[in-house]
Amino acid sequence: MAIGTFGSFGSKEKDVSELKKNVDNILNENKRKKELEILGNAALSRVIDNITVNPENADSFEKKKVEDQIFDTVNLLLEENKKHLSLGDKQYVVHSVMDEIFGYGPITTLLNDPSISEVMVNGADSIYVEKSGKLEKTHYTFRDNNHMMHTIDKIIAPLGRRVDESSPMVDARLPDGSRVNIIIPPLSLKGPAITIRKFALDPYTLDDLIAFGTLNRDMSKLLRASVRGRINILVSGGTGSGKTTFLNILSSFIPSNERIVTIEDAAELQLQQDHVITLEGRPANVEGKGRVTIRDLVVNSLRMRPDRIIIGEVRSGEALDMLQAMNTGHDGSITTVHANTPRDSISRLETMVMMSGMELPSRAIKEQIASAINLIIQISRFNDGTRKVVKITEVTGMEGETITMQDIYVFKQEGFNEKGDVLGRHITTGIVPAFLEKIKVMGENIPLSVFIENGDPQNRRL
Ligand SMILES: Nc1ncnc2c1ncn2[C@@H]1O[C@H](COP(=O)(O)OP(=O)(O)OP(=O)(O)O)[C@@H](O)[C@H]1O
Numbered sequence: 329m330a331i332g333t334f335g336s337f338g339s340k341e342k343d344v345s346e347l348k349k350n351v352d353n354i355l356n357e358n359k360r361k362k363e364l365e366i367l368g369n370a371a372l373s374r375v376i377d378n379i380t381v382n383p384e385n386a387d388s389f390e391k392k393k394v395e396d397q398i399f400d401t402v403n404l405l406l407e408e409n410k411k412h413l414s415l416g417d418k419q420y421v422v423h424s425v426m427d428e429i430f431g432y433g434p435i436t437t438l439l440n441d442p443s444i445s446e447v448m449v450n451g452a453d454s455i456y457v458e459k460s461g462k463l464e465k466t467h468y469t470f471r472d473n474n475h476m477m478h479t480i481d482k483i484i485a486p487l488g489r490r491v492d493e494s495s496p497m498v499d500a501r502l503p504d505g506s507r508v509n510i511i512i513p514p515l516s517l518k519g520p521a522i523t524i525r526k527f528a529l530d531p532y533t534l535d536d537l538i539a540f541g542t543l544n545r546d547m548s549k550l551l552r553a554s555v556r557g558r559i560n561i562l563v564s565g566g567t568g569s570g571k572t573t574f575l576n577i578l579s580s581f582i583p584s585n586e587r588i589v590t591i592e593d594a595a596e597l598q599l600q601q602d603h604v605i606t607l608e609g610r611p612a613n614v615e616g617k618g619r620v621t622i623r624d625l626v627v628n629s630l631r632m633r634p635d636r637i638i639i640g641e642v643r644s645g646e647a648l649d650m651l652q653a654m655n656t657g658h659d660g661s662i663t664t665v666h667a668n669t670p671r672d673s674i675s676r677l678e679t680m681v682m683m684s685g686m687e688l689p690s691r692a693i694k695e696q697i698a699s700a701i702n703l704i705i706q707i708s709r710f711n712d713g714t715r716k717v718v719k720i721t722e723v724t725g726m727e728g729e730t731i732t733m734q735d736i737y738v739f740k741q742e743g744f745n746e747k748g749d750v751l752g753r754h755i756t757t758g759i760v761p762a763f764l765e766k767i768k769v770m771g772e773n774i775p776l777s778v779f780i781e782n783g784d785p786q787n788r789r790l
């Protein structure tokens with residue numbers, strides 16, 4: 329900045345006084361927040377015993393009555409303490425008390441904000457959100473760990489779940505479909521942690537993803553024909569890279585006359601077809617009984633005469649059952665795996681098969697994988713918050729002990745613009761996938777232009 333480079337001593341002094349003013353502002357702001365919080369707590373403890381409605385099913389009329397009651401109490405408390413507040417501050421206090429009674433305390437506003445897709449609490453005084461794809465710290469805080477534990481209890485008690493020192497982890501789904509994970513001390517060292525992945529009421533469509541630059545139209549043509557032509561697909565990516573969203577879109581390509589069975593830990597997929605059976609695994613109950621694993625569901629689904637099996641994510645021994653299903657007539661199945669490259673996703677699968685308890689020789693495992701998986705779609709989350717398909721890779725077979733693969737599309741990053749957005753384009757490698765013949769038999773034709781640079785103007789040959 330010009331001041332820093334050419335500024336006189338005087339302007340440096342101005343900088344320091346500016347800085348002091350900022351620090352004072354922050355301190356004042358914190359003091360004000362603390363005062364409002366104390367007032368809110370006092371109001372809450374006064375009204376709480378007089379509330380006759382059940383917070384879980386109160387209608388808007390009843391809520392309005394409680395809101396008025398809180399407003400009056402806040403005014404009364406101010407009068408008793410001979411204090412004044414602006415209307416805005418009073419409303420802030422009333423709001424936070426309402427959120428304590430009817431919502432999930434300080435994270436209620438964040439959960440209600442449609443531009444926020446994820447809420448992450450790392451201990452009482454640190455709440456982060458993902459907003460429009462980017463991570464941000466918010467100014468919201470819990471009072472302390474007790475306040476947080478009280479809110480956690482409010483979140484999970486209606487789901488019939490509990491968390492305490494003897495079972496300090498919970499993974500559950502809220503009534504609105506949002507996924508919640510809770511982990512508390514002693515496992516979490518910094519205090520309790522809450523992670524909520526909000527359910528997308530209006531999930532992204534293929535057109536949205538193309539508009540975001542996640543993939544281009546030619547790639548979508550290839551993927552559509554691959555799904556319809558019953559190619560087995562593995563979507564690979566890191567945490568929050570958009571695997572489930574992508575799986576949802578791939579599933580939308582399945583013809584509506586096919587019987588689809590979806591299997592997930594927490595049902596997130598939102599298929600539009602009619603003929604869909606949604607299965608959801610179940611954790612053990614309080615006595616440690618009744619657990620139903622993804623693997624149990626995969627085994628069961630084979631008896632349900634499915635045309636397609638869609639598994640939300642493979643994490644463990646179910647990988648073996650899935651590969652066997654893919655190899656024995658349930659082709660056209662799709663799943664996701666947590667991995668950073670297509671090669672990595674294959675080694676993850678190998679490890680998972682080993683976790684199945686079946687003592688298979690390494691070569692046999694590799695052969696199963698090579699013949700079951702046809703296509704790997706690798707997705708990544710970039711620093712600018714965007715998600716991109718970085719590779720579409722075909723599994724071609726085995727050479728000696730190695731599974732062979734070839735890239736069909738890759739994302740070529742060409743730097744960043746001044747706003748920090750990733751620049752780059754999807755390019756074809758010019759390789760035409762070997763499975764083209766297979767899907768042709770299924771009546772799916774992909775124009776060859778998809779694989780060469782002249783197809784989509786966005787494509788370029790490597
Ligand atoms: N292509 C995309 N572009 C931008 N945002 C996306 C895209 N795909 C998904 N998202 C957003 O990223 C977040 C994570 O998406 P999603 O649940 O699909 O990821 P995931 O890889 O399945 O995560 P996890 O590893 O936790 O299962 C969601 O909030 C979603 O709205």
Ligand SMILES: [Mg+2]
Nearest residue numbers: 571572573641
């Ligand atoms: Mg997911």
